[in-house]
Amino acid sequence: MQKIKNIIIGFGKGGKTLAKFLAQRDEEVLVIEKSNQMYGGTCINIACLPSKRLIIEAANGLDFIDAIGGKNEMTSLLRSKNYHMLADEKTVTVLDGEAKFVDDHIIEVKTANGIEKYEGERIFINTGAVPVILPIPGLKESKFLLDSTAAMEQTSLPKNLIIIGAGYIGLEFAAMFAKYGSNVTVLDHNSDFIPREDEDISKVVKKDLEELGIKFELGIEIEKVEDTDDHATIVYKNSAGEKKQVDGDRILAATGRRPNTENLGLENTNIKVNKWDAIEVNKHLETNVHNVWAIGDVKGGLQFTYISLDDFRIIKSQLFGNGQYTLESRKNIPYSVFIDPALSEVGLTEKEAKKHGIEYEVHKLPVAAIPKAQVAKDTRGVFKALVDPQTKQILGATLYGIESYELINTISLAINQKIPATVLRDQIYTHPTMSEAFNDLFK
Numbered sequence: 001m002q003k004i005k006n007i008i009i010g011f012g013k014g015g016k017t018l019a020k021f022l023a024q025r026d027e028e029v030l031v032i033e034k035s036n037q038m039y040g041g042t043c044i045n046i047a048c049l050p051s052k053r054l055i056i057e058a059a060n061g062l063d064f065i066d067a068i069g070g071k072n073e074m075t076s077l078l079r080s081k082n083y084h085m086l087a088d089e090k091t092v093t094v095l096d097g098e099a100k101f102v103d104d105h106i107i108e109v110k111t112a113n114g115i116e117k118y119e120g121e122r123i124f125i126n127t128g129a130v131p132v133i134l135p136i137p138g139l140k141e142s143k144f145l146l147d148s149t150a151a152m153e154q155t156s157l158p159k160n161l162i163i164i165g166a167g168y169i170g171l172e173f174a175a176m177f178a179k180y181g182s183n184v185t186v187l188d189h190n191s192d193f194i195p196r197e198d199e200d201i202s203k204v205v206k207k208d209l210e211e212l213g214i215k216f217e218l219g220i221e222i223e224k225v226e227d228t229d230d231h232a233t234i235v236y237k238n239s240a241g242e243k244k245q246v247d248g249d250r251i252l253a254a255t256g257r258r259p260n261t262e263n264l265g266l267e268n269t270n271i272k273v274n275k276w277d278a279i280e281v282n283k284h285l286e287t288n289v290h291n292v293w294a295i296g297d298v299k300g301g302l303q304f305t306y307i308s309l310d311d312f313r314i315i316k317s318q319l320f321g322n323g324q325y326t327l328e329s330r331k332n333i334p335y336s337v338f339i340d341p342a343l344s345e346v347g348l349t350e351k352e353a354k355k356h357g358i359e360y361e362v363h364k365l366p367v368a369a370i371p372k373a374q375v376a377k378d379t380r381g382v383f384k385a386l387v388d389p390q391t392k393q394i395l396g397a398t399l400y401g402i403e404s405y406e407l408i409n410t411i412s413l414a415i416n417q418k419i420p421a422t423v424l425r426d427q428i429y430t431h432p433t434m435s436e437a438f439n440d441l442f443k
């Protein structure tokens with residue numbers, strides 16, 4: 001059995017960044033990836049980048065199948081770049097195979113050439129997450145069922161697409177498929193639409209999505225899924241308790257993703273997993289086994305590529321720095337839902353501020369008041385921010401409008417660096433841009 005200084009299981013965002021960093025320090029690294037179609041991880045191959053490419057091409061008016069072709073070219077290029085980024089390093093080996101723990105520090109890898117065993121001085125688990133398929137009678141067996149990966153590999157556009165789940169994937173794919181021309185129905189058991197958001201925001205978002213042709217059925221309970229030759233029928237109880245049904249030629253399951261720990265052999269180790277299947281870690285991301293860490297989606301919590309990347313920074317701080325950058329250092333994580341237009345947020349919502357008895361003033365600006373929105377011919381949306389009335393520090397912002405996925409990062413920087421709203425208000429911005437909205441939003 002070979003002893004290795006660093007073993008990384010899974011080619012995810014945090015893991016690959018760590019592998020490169022270690023290689024630059026001449027440290028030996030073994031990166032184990034179970035699929036040669038996944039070099040570079042979930043984000044570049046089957047998640048963020050392909051979905052955003054398809055979303056952009058839908059807005060460009062491209063045909064769905066042509067867009068899929070272009071998306072495949074992009075992911076193949078990125079996959080190859082990612083592979084070489086690591087494999088071309090002299091101290092890194094990328095091993096094709098599925099890894100499994102046989103004890104706390106020993107890994108067995110099922111490769112095309114048989115089982116190989118390695119002992120890792122340090123082991124980093126970066127195996128991501130997998131879609132949750134609800135235990136609804138007939139769902140798993142339905143030949144019309146897709147997860148987000150399969151939805152982006154279709155050879156024809158769904159005519160009638162039913163999406164279960166109105167979360168990130170549900171809403172982004174609903175808007176995208178509606179723009180390509182599918183009839184989209186979204187079912188969610190929650191009766192509140194995007195429940196984290198303030199009502200003045202969620203109402204406009206829902207209205208805009210409905211104007212794209214998307215139908216929502218909220219507060220429902222799905223009873224069963226039945227297949228016929230050419231479609232599936234989902235039978236459900238609506239919010240009034242009435243029995244209803246909807247037919248679709250595809251069903252997209254978008255009801256969350258759970259940490260990918262099932263086949264990792266963790267039962268052979270002392271590594272603890274919580275009730276959501278996530279690996280338990282301390283503030284340095286170390287598991288309860290010394291020198292074994294978990295990175296990204298597999299450790300539970302927020303599932304974003306930039307969180308996995310930041311996990312790398314935490315591990316770097318512990319192994320090569322002063323250990324002061326930890327999970328506790330991380331605050332105010334921004335996010336964007338790439339619907340049409342995008343919804344982006346950081347910090348507190350008004351609902352949350354009220355709930356915690358935090359004093360705030362509300363600043364609101366309709367996107368239609370921003371010259372660049374008129375120029376871009378898309379005046380939908382509203383920008384909203386909460387500011388501390390005494391210190392003028394920004395407490396949070398919800399930006400619903402074009403380019404909000406760029407703007408939110410400025411607000412996030414201001415919050416983290418304690419730059420008051422008055423500075424953003426008085427800043428000179430280029431014109432015409434969406435950023436100059438801050439001159440008016442923070443008046």
Ligand SMILES: Cc1cc2nc3c(=O)[nH]c(=O)nc-3n(C[C@H](O)[C@H](O)[C@H](O)COP(=O)(O)OP(=O)(O)OC[C@H]3O[C@@H](n4cnc5c(N)ncnc54)[C@H](O)[C@@H]3O)c2cc1C
Pocket residue numbers: 009010011012013014015032033034035038039040041042043046047048049051052097098099100126127128129148149169260263264295296297298303304305306308
């Ligand atoms: C459709 C979709 C869209 C998304 N859009 C966004 C977005 O716009 N922005 C954003 O920030 N986030 C987005 N996300 C979330 C984001 O993709 C994930 O949070 C992120 O990719 C997680 O990365 P990771 O580092 O945890 O590992 P991953 O990138 O998931 O890597 C895990 C790797 O481990 C491999 N693996 C698993 N088990 C084993 C094993 N036993 N042995 C060897 N290899 C193994 C897998 O094949 C995989 O390559 C999206 C997710 C989805 C599904």
Ligand SMILES: NC(=O)c1ccc[n+]([C@@H]2O[C@H](COP(=O)([O-])OP(=O)(O)OC[C@H]3O[C@@H](n4cnc5c(N)ncnc54)[C@H](O)[C@@H]3O)[C@@H](O)[C@H]2O)c1
Pocket residue numbers: 134164165166167168169170172187188189190222253254255256257302303304335336337338
């Ligand atoms: N733009 C982005 O950053 C982006 C985009 C896509 C995905 N992601 C990541 O991927 C993760 C997974 O996305 P997701 O959309 O699958 O999960 P999600 O947690 O965002 O949404 C799941 C939805 O399913 C609904 N649901 C749960 N059980 C249900 C039931 N029995 N019947 C009907 N509806 C039910 C929930 O109410 C919720 O609305 C997200 O948490 C996110 O972190 C991020």
